[in-house]
Amino acid sequence: MIVSNFKMNIKRYLISSIVICLIFSKPAISLDYQHYEKWVENFFIYNFSNNYNSKFIKNIINKSKFTKNDFYKIDKIINRIHDKDFINPENYFDINKLLIRSQKAIKLSEYFEAELNTIETKFEIPKSIILSIWAIESDFGNAELPFSSLKAILFHIYKEKRKKYFMDELKSILVIIANKKIDTDKILGSSYGAMGQPQFMPSNYLKYGVDYDNDGKVDLWDSEVDILASIANFLSSFGWEKNLKWGTEVTKTEKLPCYLEGPDIKKSLMDWKSYGIIPVDENSFKNLPYSTKTSLLMPKGEYGPKFLVTKNFYVLKKYNFSDFYALYVSTLANLIEGKKLFKGKWIKTTKLNYKKILELQHALTKKGLDVGELDGLIGFKTRRSIGKNQEELKQRITCYPK
Numbered sequence: 001m002i003v004s005n006f007k008m009n010i011k012r013y014l015i016s017s018i019v020i021c022l023i024f025s026k027p028a029i030s031l032d033y034q035h036y037e038k039w040v041e042n043f044f045i046y047n048f049s050n051n052y053n054s055k056f057i058k059n060i061i062n063k064s065k066f067t068k069n070d071f072y073k074i075d076k077i078i079n080r081i082h083d084k085d086f087i088n089p090e091n092y093f094d095i096n097k098l099l100i101r102s103q104k105a106i107k108l109s110e111y112f113e114a115e116l117n118t119i120e121t122k123f124e125i126p127k128s129i130i131l132s133i134w135a136i137e138s139d140f141g142n143a144e145l146p147f148s149s150l151k152a153i154l155f156h157i158y159k160e161k162r163k164k165y166f167m168d169e170l171k172s173i174l175v176i177i178a179n180k181k182i183d184t185d186k187i188l189g190s191s192y193g194a195m196g197q198p199q200f201m202p203s204n205y206l207k208y209g210v211d212y213d214n215d216g217k218v219d220l221w222d223s224e225v226d227i228l229a230s231i232a233n234f235l236s237s238f239g240w241e242k243n244l245k246w247g248t249e250v251t252k253t254e255k256l257p258c259y260l261e262g263p264d265i266k267k268s269l270m271d272w273k274s275y276g277i278i279p280v281d282e283n284s285f286k287n288l289p290y291s292t293k294t295s296l297l298m299p300k301g302e303y304g305p306k307f308l309v310t311k312n313f314y315v316l317k318k319y320n321f322s323d324f325y326a327l328y329v330s331t332l333a334n335l336i337e338g339k340k341l342f343k344g345k346w347i348k349t350t351k352l353n354y355k356k357i358l359e360l361q362h363a364l365t366k367k368g369l370d371v372g373e374l375d376g377l378i379g380f381k382t383r384r385s386i387g388k389n390q391e392e393l394k395q396r397i398t399c400y401p402k
Helices: 006-024 029-048 054-064 068-084 095-111 113-123 127-138 149-158 163-178 202-208 224-237 269-274 311-316 323-336 354-366 380-392
Strands: 247-251 293-297 306-309
Touching: 029 054, 029 068, 029 149, 054 149, 054 163, 068 149, 095 113, 095 127, 095 323, 113 127, 113 224, 127 224, 127 323, 149 163, 163 202, 202 224, 247 293, 269 293, 293 311, 306 311, 311 323, 354 380
Parallel strands: none
Antiparallel strands: 247 306, 293 306
16 A cells, blocks of 8 residues: 555566665765866856956955865755654654744844844734744754855865756856855855745845845845845735635544645635634634635644634745744744644654655656655645545545555
8 A cells, every 4th residue: 555555565666766865866976076166167157257357266266165074064954854854743842942033032032122023014914934944044043054055055066966956057157156146255155055044046146135224235244134134025026815814724524634734725713614714713704704715724634733824824934945944934923922832742753864755756746646846845735636546445544654
């Protein structure tokens, strides 16, 4: 059986799995590094010599070169990033860390009270949400930013991972550097090139970065007000609706199949109630009309907490597409506002990783089920496909591997 015993069925899909492994495999790092410096020179001269003068190109080439140790380091971090977050929620939702972060955020909300109040008024984004994203992205600026964003983006192009996406981001970061919006040596970020404390990719820096302190530059590294205002502007630009909560925890009967979750299945609060969906906190949707459209969210199927979420939850997913990420932001924001943690528990199941999920996704796809992208993550389409497959096999419908 594919879901409950999918480990035992891997051989049936061995050839397809080998194909997937080949697609996601990487050449030997040592051979790559031997050719990297020459590749950098040729790459910039070939692609950008018509756009920038030779002095600028020469400077960018020099700024783009890795040491051998840093080349190994960034590759290692990227290889393990999928298994680190967004797969096993019982590890991701660390209650102690949530509580510590909420206390830090409350203190910072008092320290930056005047600034946060004006930013909240201007962009119509709750300060609890702004602070929550700041906490997650950089631990309020305390997290290490280990790489030059320029080098990180170039690394992904060199390794030919999502090449068009990173080429576009490279063009954006070159605009930032050429226009002297920020010093090249200061553009530090993540292994994916996300910049500064709010972790903006360069294109988002250009689109949504805000010079809130009016010093002539958008500083996402050292200016707290620029950081907070830029986060708010990002969410506002994607349509955050004022006075609409992100969602609420609910209970449901098992008669309602978990594969009815997802943003493409919207029902009114009244309709969900008729299906047996009841908010854990009866006051959570107070002052909202019963006609408000919401979607069912079950990030670990029947093995975890369940939620009804509004369009604002999906605005949070514009920042990071993971359901777990958006739920973490929402949960931390609730704590900052003085609300309680959700009551539902994450039930322990087989530990998953990127490779196992890819194998499961491929097996489900072979059965004609829609898992979305073969990305090694259990998004709502993969969960729904698991549930529908369980129903076909007359198993308990859980929408998650046991």
